[in-house]
Amino acid sequence: MNFKKFSFLSLSLLGAFNLFAQNPIFQTMFTADPAPMVYNDTLFVYTTHDEQTTSNFFTMHDWQLFSTVDMVNWTAHGTVASLGDFKWSEVKNGAWAPQCIERNGKFYFYCPIHGDGVGVLVADSPYGPFKDPIGRRLVEGPRVWDDIDPTVFIDDDGQAYLYWGNPGLHYAKLNEDMISIDTSIGNIGVVSLDMTPEAFGKREVEHERYKTNYEEAPWLYKRGDLYYMLFAAIGIPEYIAYSTAPTATGPWTYRGVIMGRHPDLAFTNHPGVVDYKGNSYFFYHNQGLPGGGGFNRSVCVEQFNYNADGSIPEIIPTKEGIVNGVAKLNPFIRVEAETIAWSEGVKIGRDSEAGIYVTNISNGDYIKVRDVDFGKGAKRFQASVASATQGGQIEIRLGGVNGTLVGVCNVGNTGGAQKWDVKSAKIKKAKGVHDLYFVFKGAEGELFNFDWWKFL
Structure with missing residues (x-):
């Protein structure tokens, strides 16, 4: 749908309604699979980009970047990387859910290419330009077609981990250079987790490929002494659920659903969690923009508080989003x-x-x-x-x-x-x-x- 085809009355009604709307947080294009990253005083969100289409499949050629310093105003930085940055891949459509992380002043961007595994790009700035430092696929997992949705995490001891996968969950230890894998563990450096109900929840409707609630879209982080693994769960339409562990490699214990089914959510979902300026934020995507749908999605965010025991409460998606910002905007600068x-x-x-x-x-x-x-x-x-x-x-x-x-x-x-x-x-x-x-x-x-x- 062309946004311009709304009547003047429709625009007036939308304008009046959206005086209080904040979700989706980006309205100038369709975005999905949010990957938040805090660097210095700025919160960056890397996203995938659904091309506006009536197709019955995802049309995704590049990755986008947005930033904020107040949680209510977002600056678009445009395309930060694309499939064309991976010269070794012939895939033309499939720029799927990425994540970026900083280490020693460099920024490492892990990008899944649907059907062609996971690649890595490196830049000296969170804004790019990003370049391919190895000229080949980073992950040689169990099945390249299933090697999607990488999440990256650096532990307190400096060890970096990369998790990914659908329908299984796999991980590798990254070497300090962040662009190579420690091959001393698993199968050429890749460990495939035992997908048990105790670790990732019992799937009510059994499936030959999916033995637990885990589906895809893992998101790994640590809070205090506890490691959290969020993921898209339970099948289509997807919920968001999570497990916790005492170490970055487990053993994992299923903790339940964070976000269930609600109006305006797409049939897929993808979590991202970050702490910023004293608050905790949960990112996800819906299909709430005009013309939205399962292949035309939009990134959203909700603020939340952990329970006293460290568990994550149920999070309800809203149109209002973040009600209170964390800073005021100065209009006397450009x-x-x-x-x-x-x-x-x-x-x-x-x-x-x-x-x-x-x-x-x-x-x-x-x-x-x-x-x-x-x-x-x-x-x-x-x-x-x-x-x-x-x-x-x-x-x-x-x-x-x-x-x-x-x-x-x-x-x-x-x-x-x-x-x-x-x-x-x-x-x-x-x-x-x-x-x-x-x-x-x-x-x-x-x-x-x-x-x-x-x-x-």
């Missing part, structure tokens, strides 16, 4: 236009000069930015824009799409869709902390592109 709490209609593009920018802007589309701290007040607004058409206006509003109008920035034809110019507008009555809305107005068709903004 802010990328693709830093978004919620949006309607827009998408992201990339060029060599601007990098990532907001595009596909039409009349009635909008961007919401949460918890913007104007302090004692702003007097002017600046925006970097580009237009090959008649342009349009950016209505600057507080509190909603029909909220207090504090300024209007006029955007004319700049001479090209990537010919960037800075436009400005006077601002009145913008003081204190508000949710900021950029509401786009103009004639039919695409109006302009939007790279960054700043208040003065």
Whole structure:
């Protein structure tokens, strides 16, 4: 479905409803299989990318990156890696669930290629560029076709572990270089776990391939002295369940379901858990965006608290998502236009000069930015824009799409869709902390592109 085919009334109703919506957290494209990673003061989320399609199978060519410093506004960084980065693989469709981890200032990105095993990419920055350091498949598991959904973890003693697999669960010890496997254990370094009901839950409906509740999508981490293994469970449609262990290699004990079936969830699910700025967050995906479905999914997040005994409570998916952010946004520095709490209609593009920018802007589309701290007040607004058409206006509003109008920035034809110019507008009555809305107005068709903004 093309998001632009909603009627004006439908957009108005969606806009009113989504004043309070936060999930899915990315609206400019379909994303799935979230892999959160904290580095310095920033939370990064690497995702897969479902191409918008009516296909009856996954169409996935690349991996995307988003980041936040406040948990309510997310900056899109675009494609961070793609199947084309693995020259040894001839697979054209199958960029499945990855995970990234930092070690000694380098970033290691473990990428499953459906039908062709698990590869690894390395970069000097979480943003990339990522490159293939070994020029071949990293994992030579029991069945390459089933070697999907890698999760990576570095233990307190420095030993790194890589788990993966559907229908079984396998692991290897990574050498300190993070791009090779310690072959001294298992079958050429690969250990396949004994899939017992005690370890991963008794499957109510027996299946010749799946002996326990474990299905796929493992996520390994440690909290205190306890190791947690979350996974997609119980069959299609998938639940999220978990097991715990006293060591990174077990023995595992099944602990139960974290997220069951709920409206808007896709038939698959994929967990990711991270602690950030004193809170615990659970990432997953649903099919909640317009045009969404089992092959057009969207990443979501919920905040949660562990029980006193370290167990994870049942987590209910919500449309509201994170109600309270962990920081306020400073509007007096350059802010990328693709830093978004919620949006309607827009998408992201990339060029060599601007990098990532907001595009596909039409009349009635909008961007919401949460918890913007104007302090004692702003007097002017600046925006970097580009237009090959008649342009349009950016209505600057507080509190909603029909909220207090504090300024209007006029955007004319700049001479090209990537010919960037800075436009400005006077601002009145913008003081204190508000949710900021950029509401786009103009004639039919695409109006302009939007790279960054700043208040003065």
